[in-house]
Amino acid sequence: MAMPRNTAEWFLTRAAIFFENLTEAVIVVAPSGDVVFYNQACVDLTGLREPGNVYDPETNLLLYPDRRPVPQEERPIVRLLAGETVKDANYIVLRPDGTERRAVFNGADVALDGDTVIVATLRDVTEAHKKEELGRDTIHIVSHDLRNPLAVISAQARILKDSLTSMGLCREAKGMEEISKAADRMARLIQILVDSTKETPKPWAIYGEPVHLCALARRLADRLNSIQPGKRVRVEAPDPVPHIWADSSRVGQVLENLVNNALKYSPPETPVVVRVVPGEAVVTVSVTDRGTGIPQEEIPKLFQRFYRGSSCRGPEGLGLGLYIARRTVQDYGGEIWVESVPGQGSTFSFSLPVRQRTGVPSENQETQSQGG
Ligand code: ADP
Numbered sequence: 001m002a003m004p005r006n007t008a009e010w011f012l013t014r015a016a017i018f019f020e021n022l023t024e025a026v027i028v029v030a031p032s033g034d035v036v037f038y039n040q041a042c043v044d045l046t047g048l049r050e051p052g053n054v055y056d057p058e059t060n061l062l063l064y065p066d067r068r069p070v071p072q073e074e075r076p077i078v079r080l081l082a083g084e085t086v087k088d089a090n091y092i093v094l095r096p097d098g099t100e101r102r103a104v105f106n107g108a109d110v111a112l113d114g115d116t117v118i119v120a121t122l123r124d125v126t127e128a129h130k131k132e133e134l135g136r137d138t139i140h141i142v143s144h145d146l147r148n149p150l151a152v153i154s155a156q157a158r159i160l161k162d163s164l165t166s167m168g169l170c171r172e173a174k175g176m177e178e179i180s181k182a183a184d185r186m187a188r189l190i191q192i193l194v195d196s197t198k199e200t201p202k203p204w205a206i207y208g209e210p211v212h213l214c215a216l217a218r219r220l221a222d223r224l225n226s227i228q229p230g231k232r233v234r235v236e237a238p239d240p241v242p243h244i245w246a247d248s249s250r251v252g253q254v255l256e257n258l259v260n261n262a263l264k265y266s267p268p269e270t271p272v273v274v275r276v277v278p279g280e281a282v283v284t285v286s287v288t289d290r291g292t293g294i295p296q297e298e299i300p301k302l303f304q305r306f307y308r309g310s311s312c313r314g315p316e317g318l319g320l321g322l323y324i325a326r327r328t329v330q331d332y333g334g335e336i337w338v339e340s341v342p343g344q345g346s347t348f349s350f351s352l353p354v355r356q357r358t359g360v361p362s363e364n365q366e367t368q369s370q371g372g
Contacts, residue, residue, distance in 0.1 A: 005047060021252055025103075025122040029054055029077050031115060045103060045124050047095035054078055061093040062137040065102075076105045080118045083109075093122070102129040103149050132349055134198040143190045150190075154183035194318045196305065208332075209244040213283050213352075219275045230268060233259060237276035244283050246332040249351070254336075256326050257321040257340045258287040266291025266345065280350070282334070286349035293342035302338060325350070 006270045016037055019026040025029045025042035035051035043049060052059055054077045062070040072078065076086045089105045107120030112113050161176035214237035221233040244251075255274070262272040266289040277284045292311040294302065303326040308319040322336075329350045340346035 021120075022062050025124070026292050027077070027118075027120045027122070029118040029120070030083070031081065031117070033078075033081065036117070038214065042122065045101055045122055046093055047097055047099075054081070061094055063094060063100075065092060067092065073202040076107060077118055077120055080107045080109060080120065089126075102126045106154070139193055139197050143194050146190055147187060150183045150187050154180045154187070157183065192318055192320050195324055196318075207247045208245045209248060210252055211246050211248045212241065212243050213237075213251070213255075213285055214239065214241050214276045216248060217255060217276055217285065218253055220252065222276065224259060224263070228263065232263060232268075232270070233272050235274045235276070237274075238278065241276055241278045241283055242354045244332070244354060246352060250328050251332070254350060255285060255287070258350075261348070262287050262289035262291065262346070262347060264317075265289065278354075282351040282355075283354050284349055284351040286347050288345060288347040290345040293344055293346055294338065294340040295342055299338060299340065303336070322348075 015028075016039075019028075019037070019039045022039060022192075023041055025045045026037070026039045027042055028037035033053045033055040035054065038048075046061060048061070054075060055072065057072055062075065064070055068163055070076075070091065076089055076091075079086050086105060086107055091105055093101045093103050093209035095101065102125050103122040104125050104299065105120065105122055106117055109116045110119050113264035157176045161173045161180065163343065164176060214235070217235045217237060221235045224233050225231040259274060260274060266272065270290040273288045275286045275288070276285070293311060295313060298302075298309045302309065303322045305323045306319040307323075308317060316366055326336050332352055334350055334352040336348070336350040338346060338348045
């Protein structure tokens with residue numbers, strides 16, 4: 001379709017002056033797929049000097065971050081032209097000289113004179129990406145080097161504890177037990193740190209299986225009640241509850257983080273209640289404690305990386321549990337939130353979409369098949 005007429009022309013002429021001075025790459029594409037405008041930053045980023053057409057099979061400019069070539073029908077501008085939304089999408093841009101840049105793509109359709117043009121931006125994040133990778137590598141190397149000596153400390157402390165106990169030296173044996181527990185705690189913190197550096201899986205890499213949240217919650221409660229004094233974790237779940245579609249170990253990790261926090265941030269004599277509530281389109285799981293609660297002004301920051309609130313007492317914790325939980329829940333199309341009354345307690349909830357509502361084995365069947 002010919003581009004542009006009247007308003008569209010007016011828009012492009014004026015917008016061009018503005019776009020030309022932007023540091024972000026800007027591309028404007030007509031409904032035909034023809035690139036009708038691109039600024040200097042776009043030339044600098046992509047190295048392309050010829051406008052071209054986004055449907056041209058010869059132009060293969062983009063890779064996904066895992067280096068898979070982006071097929072023609074998945075090109076972001078092609079998707080936008082097809083009416084899809086593309087927001088903060090990460091790509092590797094291959095330049096004609098063989099070098100590559102990391103870029104974040106955003107775009108929108110703009111209706112002008114009955115035509116729809118696509119206005120897209122590419123932000124060069126190559127340097128930020130390099131720094132992030134360096135940070136990730138450092139954490140991996142350091143944690144790898146720390147894990148082995150920690151495992152030795154923990155194992156030796158256990159052996160010594162047993163020897164001291166058999167010699168009747170109970171106070172010394174208790175000290176050894178503390179050393180071994182502290183080493184285990186440190187190993188857990190290192191694991192959390194490593195987990196937090198993992199890149200969010202890409203949609204095609206997200207593994208899914210049917211997950212019965214009631215069974216998951218009951219198994220977790222049984223396990224925690226068998227190792228924690230007071231059997232504090234209670235599960236309230238109706239039967240049957242439709243299954244959701246996710247990786248059960250990752251969702252289990254989310255629930256465990258929330259329940260461990262609830263145990264950690266509430267008095268030892270109070271219960272922690274896990275509720276599973278089926279809805280039309282989602283299943284919601286909530287974890288309620290009668291703990292310190294969270295001041296209102298801290299709530300928006302809770303899910304940020306490394307954020308630790310005023311309720312955190314004691315040394316254990318890195319401020320990563322809720323950050324990882326949110327990332328996981330969002331990977332599976334869900335939401336996570338918190339309601340809290342300071343001094344009375346908190347309820348952390350997450351909801352995940354129901355995939356199929358028929359032909360699903362009941363939760364009891366699943367529990368039995370797992371011997372639970
Ligand atoms: P961590 O527990 O390691 O500090 P999290 O990311 O799990 O990290 O939690 C972030 C912060 O949220 C905590 O430092 C704490 O202040 C607050 N928080 C989390 N869960 C609760 C809870 N159940 N009750 C009160 N505060 C909580």
